Amino acid sequence: MAGLGRNCVLCARKSLLFHRSCLTLTRTQIPLASEVVVTQVRGTKRWVRPYLQTLLNRINKENEWLGPLPPQPRSSKINWNYESELFAFGPRLGEKLNMNTLRAAFTDRSYVEQEEERRRELGLPLEDVKLDMQDNSHLSEQGWELTTNYIYRFIRAEFPLLPEEGVKAIHDYVTQEDMLVWIAKHLGVKDLIRCSTFPVPPPVTKQVFLAIIGAVKHDQGPQRAEAFVQDFVVAQLVGKDVNAMWDVPNPMGMLAEVLQKEGRGEPEPRIINQSGVNTVTPVFCVGVYSDKELLGEASGDTLPKAVEEAARVALANMFKTHEGRKPLALDTRLKTMAEITGKTQYLENKS
């Protein structure tokens, strides 16, 4: 019978006697006091097991009716101290942050409004209703500006030959809401957010995460904030296929454009190898040539598919985003922006 109860809704404690069950049980089963005859019997208490079994059945039935318990915020538990949690947030990430800045970064506008509404309902005078509480709108704006700027610069430095649309696609991938919420969740942001609704909606989490970047910039300067973005946001590109982020609708057309711009011959797809052509599983290996030079090759189960894929591989080879390129410069040697700019110049001189 151990582990019988789950967290009680009424008193938020783990208890064998589930309170909503107890209420109904006491109402129905306890007889009037005058009828009770108290006797003490020594020996095996044979009533205990059926009694607990009855309780368990009742709990199970109620759980079926009511469904699973709604998610509770971490702050509803007894071991929770907001100030300590807030203090631990900075050292965890290796940042020295001011507590007031951090508090503002974690406060959503809806929380301030909710608190003011509560004061208004209490009947306080109007001048006391207005709270002197900062929210994160200003910090998140700053954070977003810095993040988007840095990521654009980083991608341009990493892939200098990639057109601006491709750079934008990678930037959009790495700063999409799901990604930022995922990162924020894994940095322990989720429990600290002060918001009027629970569970915290993803846009609010995203805004808080950006506000934290803004707070790092505010307290420690832009360079430190850029390192933050690199370590936690740009690092999510590791092990991902950059070409999959940019959906080119007509790769052969784009390849023709790029080649024309460079003054080279038109792209010409040719079958390099094929196997099992008259079977249900044919393979066509297609290479794309320009001026008798192989730009890229790929396989597919139909010719149009293989041609399209080969054009994509050719584009990746031309933009230097192909498989087997050098890994992203995420190491500490290239942390500062000055060095990244130097690297860009080096690549430009080389190409």
Place this chain on the structure above:
Amino acid sequence: MANLIVGATGRTVTSGFLKSVLQNGTGRYVCQLQRITLKFCKASGQSRGVRDYVENHLLDFAAANPGVVVYVTPKPEIHARLVAEYLNGEVHTVFVDKKSAEEIKQHVQSLVWRSGLPLVRLRKTQHTETPSIQGQWTPFTNRPASSTVALEERLKRLKT
């Protein structure tokens, strides 16, 4: 603790590969232990080691790990335990009844070093997402384009 199941062999225990949470360590290392709660009894003999740990070692631990929030919750007549909460939302509990302060210190340190991912049997001690930078081998790999034509011609010659 999967490896404590009676009769568990290498095949019944969940197995997996080394993983990192959120590319941890690519830029900087973030300790994945978010908060630790020490639950023990103030009077019980079995919790004596925990009380000793709280008196002699806990402040040093808190000073050395400012990113970990420590809660101390005495509760009468319970099994002494360390409840560790990780950044990925996982909660791990270590029961420390009858353990000495030194042993508890080691347990706490191992909780600090963990990633919070469930304990699994590691199939290998190293792992890579890209096993081959050259790509998968196919029958067409390293085969010059002209060789198909040459092969067909040779087949024709053999037939005639």
